[in-house]
Amino acid sequence: GKPGARNPVFCDGLEEKMGIHGNATCVIRHEESTGWLVGEENRGLALMFVMMNEARIGVGLQGIAQAEAAYQAAAAFAKERLQGRSLTGPKNPDGPADPIIVHPDVRRMLMDSRAVIEAGRAFLFWTALQGDLAHASPDEAVRQKGNDYMALMTPVVKGFLTDKGLKVCSDALQIHGGSGFTEHFPASQYMRDVRIALIYEGTNGVQALDLVGRKLAANGGRAVMGFFAELDAFVAANQDDPALKPFTEGLADAKAKLQEGTMWLMQNGLMNPDNAGAASTDYMHLFGLTALAYMWALIAKTCQAKIAAGDTDPFYATKLTIGRYYMQRVLPDTTGHLAKLTSGSELMMALPAEAF
Structure with missing residues (x-):
């Protein structure tokens, strides 16, 4: 064909990476190369975040x-x-x-x-x-x-x-x-x-900062408050079912800790942004543990309904055992994450840079 004048973009080599060796990661060099606008001007960042x-x-x-x-x-x-x-x-x-x-x-x-x-x-x-x-x-x-x-x-x-x-x-x-x-x-x-x-x-640190710095406060906290209300509604609707007691009690406790952590961030993060940064990863894990507790509660309710209807497939009993294990052995990590995130940033930021 007739490719025309070369746009001066060069691949200078492949990176040798720790993993994902089936993926080629290249060093790209631009020498006053030409770029083309795709989409509306000044909307590139917004479009990038969709991706x-x-x-x-x-x-x-x-x-x-x-x-x-x-x-x-x-x-x-x-x-x-x-x-x-x-x-x-x-x-x-x-x-x-x-x-x-x-x-x-x-x-x-x-x-x-x-x-x-x-x-x-x-x-x-x-x-x-x-x-x-x-x-x-x-x-x-x-x-x-x-x-x-x-x-x-x-x-x-x-x-x-x-x-x-x-x-x-x-x-x-x-x-x-x-x-x-x-x-x-x-x-x-x-x-x-x-x-x-x-x-x-x-990076996951950036994800945690995004969560506590932008997502919690968006629309006056509407999203997280809606999530809390959904968890409360599930617990209220199912707390009298003895078969679901390990799940409703565990979920209620985790939600209370997540709500306490959220309130702490709202009170202390604005006062000192370092408090929000220091708490962010522990808060993200507290949130994730609570979200998975909700998933196990939903799974358990479905499994119990199947068993009550006479389904003898061991799949459901196995799920319930793993779910109870999560509540008993994994979910208690919420206590540690809450304690750490509410400790503030003072000691984390105390040493001067030259002390490291």
Whole structure:
């Protein structure tokens, strides 16, 4: 063909990255090259954020997807790897040792992973539903709520789920032991590949700042107050069901802590912006833990209804066990996050830069 005059844009080389080796990252050099306006002038940043917010949901999905793959590999390894004997007596008496899945600490890592993955996946779908409602609902109030929730939840989906995805991948490598640190098993690749998800499309620290600095205050706090009201309504409607008691009590406690953290930020963040910055990551995790508690409560209600209707599929009983584990062993982390976020920024900012 006839390409015409070259626009002086050059690829100077490929980056050697820690992970995602199937993705080519290039160094691009521009030498007074020509650019073209796409779209309306002075609207580029607004249009970019449409793309970025969609991408942030996708990166949250990436964190959960990589966690799922790592969990599956770890669970398979734990059922096959023979090492030691169960603390309560041999479970594989005819073999030289028991599979490591009999050990409580291995179970801890597998159960922590599964409790976060399954509720995290539900949180992704639930958030995506809000986006569909924002676009397609004939009810203006529903569209507004959908838009509010999408704005509020996007930094939580991106930041919280990728932080948790890294933790799951790390635990999956730990379950593999020394073998996981080699390239004979996939655990090391999952660990390398998931790490970028905490960085690109806005680092998780930036997501946390976006949450506390912009999303909470938007429209007078309408989105977060609407979320609190939704949680309160669920608890009120289901608190008399004894089968759901672990879920309604856990959700009510987490919501109270999240509300306390929110009020603290509103009172102290404006007075000293460093307080908001120091609290932001703990607040994001407190929010994410509460959101996943709500997902487990919704899941549990559906499972209990299926069981009450006579469905004997063990899928539902398994879900309920994992959900109760989340409430008992994962959700208590809300206490620590609330304590840290309300401690303020004084000690965090006390040392002069040269002391580091």
